[in-house]
Amino acid sequence: MTRSVNLAVLHEMTDGDLSFDRRMFKAFLKSAYECLATLDKSWAKGMDMAWYQAAHAFKGICLNLGAERLGQLCKEAQEQCTAKAQKKKELLKAIRSELESVRQYLESL
Amino acid sequence: MLIETVESNAKAALLALVKEINNQHAAAWGLVTIHRPCLKNMTNDELVLALKPALQEVTRQKIFFVDAETIYVTWFGMPRKTHQKLSATCHSLLRPGIIEPSAPVIAYLDPLAMGDELSVLLKGATSNSEGEQKMPFADLAREVWREKSAFTMTAKQADRYNKMLAQKTMRTRLTILIVEDQYFLRNLLSEVLLTDYEIDAVPGIQEGWDHYLEKAPNIVFLDIQLPDGSGHALAKKIKELDPSSYIVMVTVSNQLDDVELAKQNHVDGFVLKPFNKKRISDCIDHYLAMRNQSAKKRSLV
Numbered sequence: 001m002t003r004s005v006n007l008a009v010l011h012e013m014t015d016g017d018l019s020f021d022r023r024m025f026k027a028f029l030k031s032a033y034e035c036l037a038t039l040d041k042s043w044a045k046g047m048d049m050a051w052y053q054a055a056h057a058f059k060g061i062c063l064n065l066g067a068e069r070l071g072q073l074c075k076e077a078q079e080q081c082t083a084k085a086q087k088k089k090e091l092l093k094a095i096r097s098e099l100e101s102v103r104q105y106l107e108s109l
Numbered sequence: 110m111l112i113e114t115v116e117s118n119a120k121a122a123l124l125a126l127v128k129e130i131n132n133q134h135a136a137a138w139g140l141v142t143i144h145r146p147c148l149k150n151m152t153n154d155e156l157v158l159a160l161k162p163a164l165q166e167v168t169r170q171k172i173f174f175v176d177a178e179t180i181y182v183t184w185f186g187m188p189r190k191t192h193q194k195l196s197a198t199c200h201s202l203l204r205p206g207i208i209e210p211s212a213p214v215i216a217y218l219d220p221l222a223m224g225d226e227l228s229v230l231l232k233g234a235t236s237n238s239e240g241e242q243k244m245p246f247a248d249l250a251r252e253v254w255r256e257k258s259a260f261t262m263t264a265k266q267a268d269r270y271n272k273m274l275a276q277k278t279m280r281t282r283l284t285i286l287i288v289e290d291q292y293f294l295r296n297l298l299s300e301v302l303l304t305d306y307e308i309d310a311v312p313g314i315q316e317g318w319d320h321y322l323e324k325a326p327n328i329v330f331l332d333i334q335l336p337d338g339s340g341h342a343l344a345k346k347i348k349e350l351d352p353s354s355y356i357v358m359v360t361v362s363n364q365l366d367d368v369e370l371a372k373q374n375h376v377d378g379f380v381l382k383p384f385n386k387k388r389i390s391d392c393i394d395h396y397l398a399m400r401n402q403s404a405k406k407r408s409l410v
Contacts, residue, residue, distance in 0.1 A: 009383050012383070012385035012386060013297055013301050013384075013385060013386055014297075020300065023296070023300070024293065024296065024297055024300075028293045030292050031292045031293040031294075032293075034292070049142075053334060053336075056334055057291055057334065060291060060294065060360075060361045061291050061293045061294060063361065063382045063383040064294055064297060064382055065293070082196055082215070
């Protein structure tokens with residue numbers, strides 16, 4: 001199985017400076033959990049627009065970290081903004097699980 | 110069935126909409142926004158004709174043509190079913206090549222989800238499924254239009270801005286403003302640029318505007334989708350204030366509608382996420398080259 005994060009993407013900005021990387025990992029996780037909370041809330045309330053915007057923002061941060069699988073899931077969530085609640089619930093579950101893998105990977109570095 | 114259409118600006122549309130909802134006292138009503146740049150080129154009449162079958166069964170409806178980008182459709186009776194029909198219709202009208210629109214093609218406007226003026230109005234004006242308490246219309250209007258102050262400039266701000274503007278071209282250390290709502294990206298970009306430039310980083314449109322007036326920065330890196338509005342609106346306002354401002358849109362989207370709007374607003378650059386150091390420094394180099402060129406021209410004159 002491939003790694004959850006392709007760090008080469010982040011290193012385009014940080015030049016591989018480990019302390020810079022670590023600060024950015026923390027910043028990423030803070031942003032990611034905020035996006036996840038918004039997705040959760042918008043799913044619970046059936047808010048399509050808020051769901052779309054949170055998925056779009058989430059995808060943006062994943063792209064810059066190099067969290068490609070997670071970014072792909074967010075892209076799917078964005079495309080499915082008007083899908084039924086059950087479909088969104090499944091997507092949320094997948095996103096939560098992949099974010100956990102990303103977190104574990106980042107914390108192992 | 111006659112479909113009532115109104116060509117309107119956002120403010121008038123919102124007021125009419127709330128009045129309509131208040132007058133109807135309907136238990137079931139629906140409201141969607143349609144993002145027009147996603148649809149193929151059609152006149153308003155053609156669009157109404159295309160939407161008509163989806164609105165056959167509702168008791169009353171109204172279509173607001175707000176601006177080049179936005180259409181509101183509101184109706185009373187069987188909202189869910191109507192939303193599905195409208196959604197299918199809109200997706201059948203997509204402009205060729207639209208893969209990932211910068212906004213949903215069609216979406217429920219959710220009073221609680223959005224921080225914009227429409228949501229504030231609807232939140233108070235209706236007693237729909239969210240069970241929000243009703244607020245008198247006049248109070249609502251006051252609450253909404255207080256928010257309209259986003260792009261104003263006080264005399265004090267104008268004075269300060271003019272002083273900063275006079276210094277702008279002479280700065281040896283460039284001032285850069287980053288407007289980005291995501292903490293991670295704001296920090297990433299700030300930290301990369303901090304060594305060589307004076308950096309201000311803010312999360313929204315209002316703070317972006319206030320900081321622009323405060324510092325008259327040399328360069329603005331501006332996200333498009335922000336919680337309190339569109340980066341395009343801020344870009345437009347800054348360019349109106351200072352046509353020589355240098356604005357780079359930073360976004361995940363490279364959709365035609367975003368590129369078109371950026372062009373219309375005369376922004377100077379477009380950077381796609383994931384961004385890298387090279388692309389960012391290319392933008393700064395471009396700005397410096399332009400500044401040197403205009404300094405040379407001035408000295409020749």
